Amino acid sequence: GAVVSQHPSRVICKSGTSVKIECRSLDFQATTMFWYRQFPKKSLMLMATSNEGSKATYEQGVEKDKFLINHASLTLSTLTVTSAHPEDSSFYICSARGLAAEQYFGPGTRLTVT
Amino acid sequence: DAKTTQPTSMDCAEGRAANLPCNHSTISGNEYVYWYRQIHSQGPQYIIHGLKNNETNEMASLIITEDRKSSTLILPHATLRDTAVYYCILNSGGSNYKLTFGKGTLLTVNP
Numbered sequence: 001g002a003v004v005s006q007h008p009s010r011v012i013c014k015s016g017t018s019v020k021i022e023c024r025s026l027d028f029q030a031t032t033m034f035w036y037r038q039f040p041k042k043s044l045m046l047m048a049t050s051n052e053g054s055k056a057t058y059e060q061g062v063e064k065d066k067f068l069i070n071h072a073s074l075t076l077s078t079l080t081v082t083s084a085h086p087e088d089s090s091f092y093i094c095s096a097r098g099l100a101a102e103q104y105f106g107p108g109t110r111l112t113v114t
Numbered sequence: 115d116a117k118t119t120q121p122t123s124m125d126c127a128e129g130r131a132a133n134l135p136c137n138h139s140t141i142s143g144n145e146y147v148y149w150y151r152q153i154h155s156q157g158p159q160y161i162i163h164g165l166k167n168n169e170t171n172e173m174a175s176l177i178i179t180e181d182r183k184s185s186t187l188i189l190p191h192a193t194l195r196d197t198a199v200y201y202c203i204l205n206s207g208g209s210n211y212k213l214t215f216g217k218g219t220l221l222t223v224n225p
């Protein structure tokens with residue numbers, strides 16, 4: 001299957017700082033990228049959907065000013081967690097979809113806010 | 115809310131077939147059945163999807179009942195590395211194909 005990478009795989013930051021997570025589709029052009037969050041022992045929850053060159057669409061309850069998404073190219077989307085707090089600690093996962101219907105997921109980024 | 119119902123957990127012996135059921139009695143005519151799995155602390159992995167015909171690929175087979183109200187994912191020869199949470203998800207392609215994950219089935223393959 002197609003390959004999606006995320007960077008970093010793990011990050012620890014102090015409360016109040018911002019963290020940027022990158023999601024790249026390595027061998028296909030992703031017309032749509034998705035960002036999910038997963039808390040321990042819970043299922044994935046969709047945060048937002050982004051299409052290249054346009055503003056992201058956020059799910060209900062997700063603050064767009066706190067979770068900034070930029071989908072500047074067909075192979076890269078970034079999620080910036082601004083002014084992170086301990087409750088933002090979670091496993092953040094991106095996925096990408098090209099022309100086919102299948103979504104391919106990245107390996108995830110473990111964020112810990114101290 | 116997820117529109118599918120799956121058992122919380124299942125066990126399977128290594129080398130045997132693992133049959134994972136999924137109920138989706140309210141499925142719409144244009145909704146596909148997708149299966150993904152998530153190994154602990156990793157991103158989900160696409161397995162297979164289908165509309166109404168049975169499908170097979172190198173990973174698994176998908177059997178969809180004639181009325182499309184349920185389906186079964188079959189891993190023909192389960193290995194220890196198949197231990198994961200398996201998600202059955204419906205998607206019609208609307209809203210950019212966004213997926214709604216339920217709780218899935220934790221499949222444990224035992225030696």
